Amino acid sequence: MTRLNTYDAAMAAYEPVLGIETHIELDTNTKMFCGCSTVFGAEPNTQVCPVCLALPGALPVANKAAVEATIKIGLALNCSIAEWTRFARKNYFYPDMPKNFQTSQHEEPLCEDGFVDVVVDGESHRIEIERVHLEEDTGKTLHVGGAAGRIHGATESLVDYNRAGIPLVEIVTRPVPGTGALAPEVARAYAAELRDIVRSLGVSDVRMEQGSMRCDVNVSLNRPGEEWGTRTETKNVNSLRSVERSVRYEIRRQSALLDAGDKILQETRHFHEATGETSPGRSKEEATDYRYFPEPDLAVMEPSRAWVEELRATLPEPPRKRRERLQAAWALGDKEMQSVVNADAVELIEATIAAGSSASGAVKWWLGELSRRANESGVELDALDIAPSQVAELQGMVDDGRLNDKLARQVIDGVLSGEGGPAEVAAARGLEVVSDTGALEAAVDEAIAANPDAADKIRGGKHAAAGALIGAVMKSTKGQADAGTVRRIILDKLS
Amino acid sequence: MSTISREEVAHLARLARLEVTDEELDAFAGQLDAVLESMKALGEVDTEGVQPSSHAVPLVNVFREDRPQPSLPREAVLDGGPDTAEGRFRVPRILDEEV
Numbered sequence: 001m002t003r004l005n006t007y008d009a010a011m012a013a014y015e016p017v018l019g020i021e022t023h024i025e026l027d028t029n030t031k032m033f034c035g036c037s038t039v040f041g042a043e044p045n046t047q048v049c050p051v052c053l054a055l056p057g058a059l060p061v062a063n064k065a066a067v068e069a070t071i072k073i074g075l076a077l078n079c080s081i082a083e084w085t086r087f088a089r090k091n092y093f094y095p096d097m098p099k100n101f102q103t104s105q106h107e108e109p110l111c112e113d114g115f116v117d118v119v120v121d122g123e124s125h126r127i128e129i130e131r132v133h134l135e136e137d138t139g140k141t142l143h144v145g146g147a148a149g150r151i152h153g154a155t156e157s158l159v160d161y162n163r164a165g166i167p168l169v170e171i172v173t174r175p176v177p178g179t180g181a182l183a184p185e186v187a188r189a190y191a192a193e194l195r196d197i198v199r200s201l202g203v204s205d206v207r208m209e210q211g212s213m214r215c216d217v218n219v220s221l222n223r224p225g226e227e228w229g230t231r232t233e234t235k236n237v238n239s240l241r242s243v244e245r246s247v248r249y250e251i252r253r254q255s256a257l258l259d260a261g262d263k264i265l266q267e268t269r270h271f272h273e274a275t276g277e278t279s280p281g282r283s284k285e286e287a288t289d290y291r292y293f294p295e296p297d298l299a300v301m302e303p304s305r306a307w308v309e310e311l312r313a314t315l316p317e318p319p320r321k322r323r324e325r326l327q328a329a330w331a332l333g334d335k336e337m338q339s340v341v342n343a344d345a346v347e348l349i350e351a352t353i354a355a356g357s358s359a360s361g362a363v364k365w366w367l368g369e370l371s372r373r374a375n376e377s378g379v380e381l382d383a384l385d386i387a388p389s390q391v392a393e394l395q396g397m398v399d400d401g402r403l404n405d406k407l408a409r410q411v412i413d414g415v416l417s418g419e420g421g422p423a424e425v426a427a428a429r430g431l432e433v434v435s436d437t438g439a440l441e442a443a444v445d446e447a448i449a450a451n452p453d454a455a456d457k458i459r460g461g462k463h464a465a466a467g468a469l470i471g472a473v474m475k476s477t478k479g480q481a482d483a484g485t486v487r488r489i490i491l492d493k494l495s
Numbered sequence: 496m497s498t499i500s501r502e503e504v505a506h507l508a509r510l511a512r513l514e515v516t517d518e519e520l521d522a523f524a525g526q527l528d529a530v531l532e533s534m535k536a537l538g539e540v541d542t543e544g545v546q547p548s549s550h551a552v553p554l555v556n557v558f559r560e561d562r563p564q565p566s567l568p569r570e571a572v573l574d575g576g577p578d579t580a581e582g583r584f585r586v587p588r589i590l591d592e593e594v
Contacts, residue, residue, distance in 0.1 A: 028561050035564025044582040048572045049564075055575070064558035086549060093512055095586040142583065151590055158583035161572075289510055294549030299557035 002277070003256040007181075007248060010221070010255035016183040017228050018176040018247065019218035022194060024169045024204050025137060025211070026069050031165035032136045033060030033103060033298070044160035052165045054099035060297050062087075066167035067110070069203035070134045071303060071311050073169055074111025076197050076318070077129050081308045085110050087295035095159050096138035106292040109133035110301070116197070117320070118189040120182050122334075127190045128174040139164040175228070183219070183251065188244040191215055195240075196319035208238045215243050219250040221258060229254070230264040234278050237271050246271045249278055326350065330359040343371050345381055351388035352395075361395035369409055373416060386415050394422040406479045407431045434480045437489075440473070443481070444489050447472035458494040466490050498531040499524060
């Protein structure tokens with residue numbers, strides 16, 4: 001059994017140092033060094049060519065769009081862009097690369113020395129970026145014969161090279177000390193900010209659950225005033241929540257080992273979503289000896305300053321600035337805005353408002369009812385089968401008094417089950433606030449007749465008793481009456 | 496004094512997945528030593544202020560537009576491997592160690 005300290009006990013004795021390496025798959029049309037398509041989901045090994053396979057005589061040529069995307073990422077992360085940079089071969093034998101090397105960058109990355117500021121609990125933390133470099137993704141390996149597709153216990157593996165060669169950007173932070181007990185939240189906030197920045201650039205869909213953004217999370221512990229400890233690296237963490245949990249788990253695990261006088265092994269570890277634990281990964285024997293050397297088949301790159309400035313001019317408003325602007329425009333408090341960001345609802349709400357909704361209406365639907373539906377179905381908010389324009393239409397019907405909130409929720413039911421847009425669903429299901437005063441008066445008369453005690457109390461001046469009659473009217477009209485109107489009619493009749 | 500040790504040659508052979516006998520180790524260590532020794536002559540050239548070169552051709556910024564080109568037919572791709580299954584390359588067990 002792995003011994004664990006409580007998080008509080010760990011933080012009472014130790015200080016964590018973080019480090020995060022992030023891999024982001026670019027969404028170019030073609031691979032990094034050849035014209036093979038990158039479309040996801042193709043039959044295995046149908047997007048492969050002599051360059052991917054490094055067949056004799058094949059000549060790789062760098063994808064300009066990928067280089068531009070990487071420079072944009074570097075600029076958005078406040079990096080300086082190299083004036084002279086080249087690719088390097090990282091040599092290793094592993095079936096995920098048919099070439100027996102990965103084309104990467106070594107001593108001369110495309111971008112260096114940047115930073116990202118993240119706010120956690122109202123406090124700003126600067127995460128320094130050491131480098132941003134361009135490389136290629138590896139193939140996909142299917143392990144056969146072991147439990148649940150794991151490499152352990154597998155008798156053989158099947159390899160698909162469609163992914164091998166897709167442009168991959170690696171973003172490496174400098175060590176991050178000084179976060180104290182907030183380390184897990186800071187790690188998560190950094191990953192979220194990085195994702196938002198890259199997404200705003202439109203160069204990757206940065207979907208962690210689909211693997212187009214993956215984090216390797218380094219954690220070490222030291223006693224206050226002592227040197228930094230030995231770090232572990234938890235590989236391929238694939239959700240924001242897992243980034244946070246993996247840091248928390250490693251802090252608890254490492255502190256228990258250190259308390260017992262044991263040493264931390266410098267190793268790579270795997271994170272398990274189901275249990276929230278990490279376990280030792282494969283030990284790449286001699287793995288550190290990659291014998292990098294400059295890639296002779298690819299020309300050196302000298303990004304001109306004019307080109308860099310041209311790309312800088314295309315950068316969108318930084319996500320943080322944009323959030324501040326939207327928060328002010330939508331008149332939201334810090335907590336509410338944080339909920340919007342955590343729910344990944346910024347774009348959805350913006351689009352809903354652009355389609356004519358009030359800000360408060362858009363925020364209410366996306367954070368309330370629709371978030372609840374997404375949680376229930378276990379999907380992301382933007383995967384729900386309702387468009388921002390439909391939410392705006394729904395809110396418009398509420399504003400016009402044609403729907404109340406209860407009816408609007410039933411309309412959402414219909415839209416989500418594919419019955420059409422809000423107006424269509426309301427018409428087909430007969431969901432509309434009863435505005436016919438004659439019908440309402442009749443319903444009120446019925447309610448008065450059925451509840452003589454309540455009616456007497458109201459006649460006697462106890463207006464609070466109207467609740468019972470309103471309830472009865474709402475019931476008889478199946479919720480399609482406007483409660484305020486019903487109340488007014490009741491009071492008119494009985495006083 | 497030799498420039499490269501027998502152990503270093505064994506290490507390199509392991510990294511390159513080459514099976515080398517004891518006799519070969521001795522022979523290669525000697526040969527590589529001679530090669531490295533003669534390369535040392537280059538170290539005597541004054542390269543102060545000279546940018547290290549990695550490419551024989553003085554080309555920079557050679558880029559490709561991001562337009563898809565046809566890939567190979569899958570049969571042609573898989574033909575190059577010793578064993579295949581389900582449209583994929585089949586490789587032996589990757590991990591040596593027991594679970």
